[in-house]
Amino acid sequence: MDKKLSFIIVAIIAIGVLGFQYINQSGPFSEAKPDANGxxxxxxxxxxxxxxxxxxxxxxxxxxxxxxxxxxxxxxxxxxxxxxxxxxxxxxxxxxxxxxxxxxxxxxxxxxxxxxxxxxxxxxxxxxxxxxxxxxxxxxxxxxxxxxxxxxxxxxxxxxxxxxxxxxx
The missing domain is CATH 2.40.50.90 (OB fold (Dihydrolipoamide Acetyltransferase, E2P))
Structure with missing residues (x-):
């Protein structure tokens, strides 16, 4: 039971970190930069x-x-x-x-x-x-x-x- 709970907690934290990175890189909080193909x-x-x-x-x-x-x-x-x-x-x-x-x-x-x-x-x-x-x-x-x-x-x-x-x- 302890291993299962630990795994779930680690998975939730990992998903949260990845989600935050996604939002910061491509979401409404991202710093826009010119397209390299401009x-x-x-x-x-x-x-x-x-x-x-x-x-x-x-x-x-x-x-x-x-x-x-x-x-x-x-x-x-x-x-x-x-x-x-x-x-x-x-x-x-x-x-x-x-x-x-x-x-x-x-x-x-x-x-x-x-x-x-x-x-x-x-x-x-x-x-x-x-x-x-x-x-x-x-x-x-x-x-x-x-x-x-x-x-x-x-x-x-x-x-x-x-x-x-x-x-x-």
Whole structure:
């Protein structure tokens, strides 16, 4: 009986340790890192808070729409500039213009408008998350592209709790 109980206790502890490691490496508490297969580009121009133009020597420039975030509009035809749209656009310009970024793709690489869809990494930080954390973007996902949904939604919640920018009351 003692051996059986000891075995059960050891098994429960082992399962707990493995479960904790799994959650920390791939779950909601994991530290996101850029995909090793991502491509590096230079940001040539910022269209608005969530759309940029990137380029690479010898290739055509690409229009990139950041996955999982939606910033207030500033350049959409027949749409007035929305509150915090200029701030989101200026923030993106300040942090990304002329910077080397890594693009990480999800399940779909382009949208119906022909834009490249990507998570944009500046060094080891995902800029999509930064926009949400600063309260300059809302989390917005279109299936099937939702690899970092929990991370971006958590960043948005932090901004909401702090009442930052678009979440100001």
């Amino acid at each position: 491509e590096t580009y230079t940001v040539k121009r910022v269209i608005d808070g969530d759309t940029i133009i990137v380029g690479k020597s010898g290739q055509e420039d690409e229009r990139v729409r950041l996955i999982g975030v939606d910033t207030p509009e500033t350049v959409k035809p027949n749409t007035p500039v929305q509150p915090y749209g200029k701030e989101a656009s200026d923030f993106t310009k300040k942090h990304l213009t002329n910077q080397q970024v890594t693009l990480e793709y999800d399940k779909e690489k382009t949208d119906r408008y022909g834009r490249t869809l990507a998570y944009v990494w500046l060094d080891d930080e995902m800029f999509n998350v930064v926009l949400a954390k600063e309260g300059l973007a809302r989390a917005k996902f279109y299936a099937p592209n939702d690899k970092y949904r929990s991370l971006i939604e958590q960043a948005q919640k932090e901004a909401q709790d702090k009442q930052l920018n678009i979440w100001e009351r």
